[in-house]
Amino acid sequence: MFEHEPARPALREARQVWGVGSLLRALADALQARFNPVTVKGEISGFSRAASGHCYFTLKDEQGQLRCAMFRRAAQTGATDLRDGLTVEAQGRLDVYGPRGDLQLIVESVRRAGQGSLYEQFLRLKAELEAEGCFAADRKRPLPAFPTGIGVVTSLDAAALRDVASTLQRRVPHLPVTVFPSPVQGEGAPAALCRALDQAYAHHRATGACDVLLLVRGGGSLEDLWAFNSPLVVRKLVEAPMPVVCGVGHETDFTLADFAADLRAPTPTGAAELCAPAREALLSTLTAFTGRLQQTAWRRLEWQAQRLDRLGQRLGRPAG
Template sequence: MVEGFPGKRASQASLVWGVGPLMRAIADALAARFNPVAVRGEVSGFSRAASGHCYFALKDESGQVRCAMFRRSADQLSFAPRDGQVVEARGKLDVYGPRGDLQLIVESLTPAGQGALFEQFLRLKALLTEEGVFDEGRKRELPSQPKSIGVVTSLGAAALRDVVTALRRRVPHIPVVIYPSAVQGAQAPAELCAAMRTAFQRHVGSGESEVLLLVRGGGSLEDLWSFNDETLVRLITQAPMPVVCGVGHETDFTLADFAADLRAPTPTAAAEMCAPTRESRLGELLYLQERLADAALGELDQRAQRLDHLGQRLGRPSGRVHNSRQRLLEAEHRLQRGLALTAQSQRNRIQAMEKALPLALNHAVTQQRLRLERSSAALSLLDPQLVLERGYALLTDSRGSPVTRVAQAGPGDTLGARLRDGEVRLKVLSKEQSP
């Protein structure tokens, strides 16, 4: 399964993508698997739009790929590309979302014959990627406040001066340990590996260098080739401490960058990442601002590209106007028909309600009458007068309170007795209480 692509696992079998998210996922997968990429092919259909962007295709006997070269890169061309010319393009694979096209965003273009070393870089990168050497899951966070910082570089390199200056300015209290090594030439890979192993041993033995910087200044692909050495790259993944790789400039990439726990755009940036201070936070904000500016420019490039494509497809506007008028007439017809159906439905509903309303009212009145009659009958059963009609009497004392117990009256007390047709006064002669 291609790294970064959604596989056909059972948990994803029912996943339904939106078109836009799917295009972005494919673009991310391509970027993780291939970028940066170099392609050799024959130029076909080369054109430069009014925006300054260049569009063409690279093809050979077995295929072709669409290419877009934005104005910022096109302005750096040292030759005029022409159809049929064999060139080497370096850049990044992407997906043009509005049309779902695979395209190569070309950052540099040179006549063929200058890319053999880069092809070797890509082959080794593909091999190590397949083995999982660059797996993001094994990478570690940097310590927020390291007790010591190690640096692997040349003693005479400008990168070392930049790193030491940055660390002295930001964290002068943290000791810095230098592990010297050549950073260019035939002996550089072996010396870099030896310096790294020394740092590993001292860290395990005494805790020296809680984070390790692998740095050098910028240069050509040949100058930086020592940092693409397979042994060095594999050794970086075995480090007992986090490794920060700051090789070259921001646009330079080496295999050591992919293997390290963190890639810094420059040696100075590598030092700053290991020594976060208030000033570094401000620097990070500036860096994010630049990233935002690049993203905005990239978005503008995408919009300009889309405008170029739309301009090419526009053709005669009269046909579009006619089609739009036809769609408008169809929509008007559907709207009128829908309104008529709605009005008829409402009329039918009102008529049904008019028929049902008298029946509902009669039913409600009948129910209320029956309820009233049942309540009246229940209430009459509770009338005390009905009890008196059956020969019973209601006794009250001198205050008019009901007498219900023998204990409430004594000999000589006068009681009132209410009968069915009036009231009589009684005097208590004696009393007997039931056991």
Template sequence: MNTPLSGQAPASRVWAVGALCRAVADALEARFNPVSVQGEISGFMRAASGHCYFTLKDDAGQLRCAMFRRAAQLLDFAPQGGDRVELRGRLGVYEPRGELQLVVESLRRAGQGSLFEQFLLRKAKLEAEGLFDAARKRPLPALPLRIGLVTSPGAAALHDVVTALRRRVPHLPVVLAPALVQGAQAPAELIAALQSLYTLQPAVDVILLVRGGGSIEDLWAFNDEALARTIVRSPVPVVVGVGHETDFSIADFCADLRAPTPTAAAELVAAPREQHLALLEQLQRRLRDALVAQIDQRGQRLDRVAARLGRPSALAARQQLALQQRAQRLRHGLRIALQAAQDRHAERQQALPRALAGHVQRQAQQLERLALRLGLLDPAVVLQRGYAWLTDASGQALTRVAQLQPGAAIHATLADGQARMTVDEVGSGPGPTRTRANRS
């Protein structure tokens, strides 16, 4: 038997590494678990297996965490670096590396418990009042002329929205109403910014209310009840794009349309340029077809009138003048419409004017040809071939022998002048009626 030397302490136990790790893990299990802890997420990573790994930290320390797929599938949001969270789990030791590790069983945003309850109560109240009713929500304008934007001048959301609008509708003016989007003063500033756009002249056609993602505390200004009622009173449609796709606020439910992100909000109110060009081409085809139909209808009407005319020269001249005036007004109207289209769509400034001008010129030439054909029906042209226009003393046209009496005075119009005649004899059948002419 070995006896320790006088004055020496008894020898301490020598642990195997694995045994010590297990002993520490048992001590932690007995002393702390289950444990709840709050901190900020750093280095969040979701593996292909579905397990999640991250570090939970604060100013005084940090703790490695693992959240296995079973628990991760129950998350109602997408955690990311910088999120402040509250989690519940079991503290232990990861024996292969001898590291302290917290196995997370549940995770939520910090402060979500009380704030989320307030959110649900406020949402239920406003929904019961009808602020979320789909029947009161308005469609977005197909072609807005001015866009209002409410956000913070320093927010990344402003850059995202401006970038999307410049890409899709660089010709549209955007009116920025700056406001805080986070903090105690944010609701009042958001309300003031919206109201400034409501009374703006010239008015905007649609309003974007946007900000980037964040925790429930960061987005809490958009759950303000007064802000919700201000959104509902908007005279124009309001699109709200707050946070990420999984974030919801009271403002989202009050808006005429909710967008999952600020960029998506901008894209919803700004159709791509190609869509505008396709619409312009469609309108051009309709205008051309309408012009052709009008000209065809006018031509048919002219033919019907010409067929009913007894002496069409004067009426033909009036019709020709009227057609020329209509053609002039049509050209003038086309020039005005074309100028407006050029102002709105600079990319069509050259091709469309030339096409429309050429089409109008061709139709004008067709009108002139129709007028020339109508002129050929003038009785004055017929008189050049040896015919005469006979009328009685009252000016009534004489077309039948039964209208003549011996000794009656008649008036004859020839190609180069007029003559007064007296009827000597009237006969029926193919024989001529004899007259004596007194040259006038």
């Protein structure tokens, strides 16, 4: 006779039934507690900037992809150079976008991948050179109001040279411009820039020409502009016998050469404009001075003519 197992009591299923929105909020809370803040490295894809100023893109690598949103406040300072194909490190917080149930990264800041160590090096060099007095305000000199010649240190192949040349031709076509060529990027660029600066200094000391010097190149990544962060270049700028205007990169780019120069310009074109007063403005000022001189001369002549008339009248009626 077979023995039957005693009947087991029915198991109660302790299940919680979630609403979709409640579950998504719970997942968002769990992500907040487990991961945030988080830094994610990946390649930008599908970058777009909405009319509101918010930016949207996807970060991807070989194993997956993640939707990202960068709201206007953060995008105003951190999304000036973002584009598809750029590998970046984005810092922010993971969240779940309820209307679609999508996992997304709310990006607070972003930088190109690998720039962290370079930027730290930039800050160390800045502190070191500042302690040496390379950036002291009391060694800054004003630009000559009417330069007699302009020197330019840059690459002969650079678009910056074309921009500077066209600006100077338009504003001061009468001034001689001397170019001291140098590579502006790469391992040998710092030493080459120092040689070009030495040539410009020697030319100025020997001839008195080039009483203002432009150090220029176009925009690029931190790595592209790194030659202008070299201590060799910064210390060489401190030796300059004439005022130096540094116009390296775009308006948002800063290099240590900017701090060592007598004046920083936002772009190469801006550097040319700062040292070259517009020809039309000078001619207008000259015309105004000429008009004032003519009016003064005519008033003087009229006054002398009246005086002569009075003397003539006295001669015609001599006193008894």
